Amino acid sequence: MSVPLHHPVDLLRFNTCGSVDDGKSTLIGRLLYDSKSLMDDQVEALERSADLTGGGQINLANLTDGLRAEREQGITIDVAYRYFATPRRKFIIADTPGHVQYTRNMVTGASSANLSVVLVDARLGIIEQSRRHACIASLLRIPHLVVAVNKMDLVNYSEERFIEIRDQFEEFLPRLSLRDVKCIPVSALDGDNVVDPSKNMPWYSGPTLLSHLEDVHIGSDYNLKAFRLPVQWVNRPNNPSNPALHDFRGLSGQIAGGIIRVGQPVMVLPSGFSSVVKEILTPEGSVSxxxxxxxxTIVLEHDIDVSRGDMIVDPELLPGCSKELHAKICWLHPRPLECGKKFLLKHTTQTVQAAVTTIEHRINITNLNPENGVSELAMNDIGEVRIATSGPVVFDGYAANRLTGSFILIEPGTNTTVGAGMLFHPTEVARPEYKDFVI
Amino acid sequence: MSSYFLDHLQYLETEAIHVMREVAAEFERPALLFSGGKDSICLLRLAEKAFRPSEIPMPFLNIDTGHHFPELNEFRDRRAKELRGKLIVRTVEDALAKGIAVQAPGQVSRNHLQIPTLLAAIEEYRFDCCIGGARRDEEKARAKERFFSFRDSFGQWDPKNQRPEIWNLYNARINQGENMRVFPLSNWTEMDVWEYIRKENLEVPSIYFSHPRQCVRRLGQWLPVNDLVPPKPGEQVEELIVRVRTIGDIISTGCVESPAMSVDDIIAETSIARVTERGSRADDKASEAAMEDRKKAGYF
Structure with missing residues (x-):
């Protein structure tokens, strides 16, 4: 048997959002079906359930609705993840449902996405729901957005209608902080412009949805400027068989920003201790x-006190460090957010106690305007808040770094994740006590 | 493309390592579920990489149904020894003898008996977290699973009430008696697993490669003939060149006809496969919600 040629393939994470009937599950089903990512037994299972419950009609939506209640009620309860690959790229789809809990689910599904696909029904155009999805994508700073104008078959594949919808959306764009937006006319039901170019829309010369997903440049989606390493785990070998490891002390974590080199000076926050990188271990071994x-896992030249929750940073590009935080927060729980109540705040690898001191306003998520005079945030609300924490949090603005600028709130007792927060840029950088302390 | 670029396997690896270290840091008594199957082989390599030069800071746990392929158990024991890990094996046999697990009359499969056996082992060792090799692409109900999957004090999964997982911030908090299942390979596909095995040059049990085996045709699949699966009257025993794609119990794991002798062959075969790997597992075909029901009861 021959071995397929293998070349570096990268991975694109995207989420799909749409309201109940605009064909989101059908679009995903079509993407999987036409890219030949579906297997015979999955098609067979579809046919089996078509015979039992669907009156013989294959329902591509059944592919994504995995739980019994969803199939019975024809709804999608939660975020479901789907995987497919083309020779160019691997894809992870977060399928986020469009009904009542849409904000909560979309925030969950989109938080780690490189790209969002917003579905628009060509007959209805840009409706409140579409604006809401675009606003959430903008608040979450998803780097790329696709507006898939679906059901083009129901508007006679009209170019005028497509341009009209594209103009409606572009009118709305200046309010958003979206960097890259692409509009594509599709028909998910028949597969036009999903994987294969449409024969019904010769006037459209742009890419199909799949070829756009394959081509969009995601190399710069991570912040590679300011070095940030939240310390996750201190690596100290226990009774090592190799005596050389007796004094090994490594600091493990996932680099949240920037580039680090052996010999580079670093600072540990919040303490302010300085040192120099002695060794870097990656999954591939020791690297420069x-x-x-x-x-x-990083080894420093000096034996300084570092533990989980500390952040190792570039001393030339310091983050903020404060016990008073200013953030946008998306509320995820049926019990509304009230000021003064205590929560646990998990930010990078540290968890501190926190309370919301002020709800400044709620954000209208169909136009991003502030709504004042709000005393609480209900589930699916997004608001701007001030938070006080029990210990200092080392952070960047979410706009600069999604990993060091985000946090979750956990309710003590039930341990439920109740809020997702995005921090504003620090008003001043960290000024640690021991900044001038040189070992 | 810049040189600061991770290919898809490197990305999945870095994500899985992050998840494993989060477990080591947040839990007091974690365990790593290791069966010797291809997914848990990857899991073990990721654990080595996450914690080296330290040793893997948690024991390995396996629930043996007594219906395992012997090749698998031999491999499991040897691999655990090579890594100088502590391997804990709890058997369904033993759980049945102690009355922890009860076999339904007429039931042959021991798949569902793994549940009480696992829960008893968790209780015995007071494990607060078990790392497993489940992947979201395996099955529809798994597609809704979280990286950190909360289980209540009865070991149950509540799919409608899962914790939202946002960015790379995992909420690992539990109360006494509660439990977490953590799946670092959530975002991996069958293909990714084989590509990783190739890249890391990992050894896998011999039954993944083609070998001659006596099989019978039953319910549309080839089942291996052995003491537990004797041919029924009228069934024709055939010797075929087969391999297994996924390893469950010897009584329910279908074999596929395949000439694949190497990991490269398997990757080539997987890339043109037209059936999902769980398509060869009779336990998942039982009903459309088979996996969902087992997971709710406390399955891996």
Whole structure:
């Protein structure tokens, strides 16, 4: 048997959002079906359930609706993940449902995405729901957005209609902080412009959805400027068989930003101790440099006090460090957020106690305007808040770094994740006590 | 493309290592579920990489149904020894004898009996977290699984009430008696697993490669003939060149006809395969919600 040619393939994570009937599951089903990512037994299972419950009609949506209640009620309860590959790229789809809990689910599905696909029904155009999805993508700073104008078959594949919808969306764009937006006319039901170019829309010369997903440049989606390593685990071999390891003390974690090289000076925050990188271990072994988002273990020249929750940073590009935080927060729990209540705040690898001191306003997620005079945030609300923490948090603005600028809130007792936060840029950089302390 | 670029395997590796270290840091008594199957072989290599030069800071746990392929158990024991890890094996046999697990009359499969056996082992060792090799691409109900999957004090999974997982921030908090299952390979596909095995030059049990075996045709698949699966009257025993794609119990794991002798062959075969790997598992075909039901009850 011959071995397929293998060349470096990267990975694109995207999420799909749409409202209940605009054909989101059908679009995903089509993408999997036409890219030949579906297997015979999956098609067979589809046919089996078509015979039992679907009156003989194959329902591509059944591919993504995995739980019994979902199939019975024809809804999608939770975020489901799908995988497919082309020779160019591997893809992870977070399928986020469009019903009541949409904000919570979309935030979950989109938080780690490189790209969002917003589905728009060509008959309805840009509706409130579409604006909401674009606003959430913008708040989460998803680097790339695709507006898939679906059901083109139902508007006679009209170019005028497509341009009209594209213009509606572009009118709305200046409010958003989206860097890269692409509109594509498709028909998920028939497969037009999903994988194969449409014969029904010769006027459209742009890429199909799949070829756009294959081509979009994601190399610069991580922040490679300011070095940040949240210390996750201190690596100290227990009774090592190799005596050379007796004094080994490594600092393990996933690089959240920037590039690190052997010999480079670093600072540990919040303490402010300085040192120099002596050795870098990656999954590939000992290397001279490493970069975000690699998981590494770093050995420093000096034996200084570092533990989980500390952050090792570039001393030339310091982050913020504060016990008073300013953030946008998305509330995820049916019990509303009230000021003063205590939570646990998990940020990078540290967990501190926290309370929201002020809810400044709620953000209207169909136009991003502030709504004042709000005393609590209900589930699916996004608001701007001030938070006080029990210990200093070392952070960047979310706009600069999604990994060091984000946090979750956990309710003590139930241990439920109740909020997702995105921090504003620090108003001043860290000024640690021991900054001038040189060993 | 810049040189600061991770290919898909490097990305999946870095993500899995992050998840494993999070377990080591957040839990007091974690265990790593190791069966000797291809997914847990990857898991073990990732654990080596996550913690080296330290040794893997948690014991390995395997629930043996007594219906395992002998090749698998031999491999499991040898691999654990090579890594100087502590291997804990709890058997369904023993659980049945102690009355922890009860076999339904007429039931032959011991798949569901792994559940009480596993829960008893968790209780015995007071494990607060078990790392498993499950992947979301295996099955529809698994597609909704989290990296950190919370189980209540009865070991149950509640799919409608899962913790949202946002960015790379995992909520690992549990109360006394509760438990977490953690799946570092959540985002891996069958193909990724084989590509990783090739890249890392990992040894796998011989039954993944083609070998001659006596089989019978039953319910549309080839089952290996042995003491537990004797041919039924009228069934024709055939000697075929087969291999297994996924390893379950010897009584329910179908073999596929294949000439694949090497990892390269398997990768080539997987890339043109038209059936998912779980398509050869009778336990998942039982009903459309078979996996969902087992997971709710406390399955891996």
């Amino acid at each position: 440099e490493a970069f975000a988002p690699q998981s590494v």
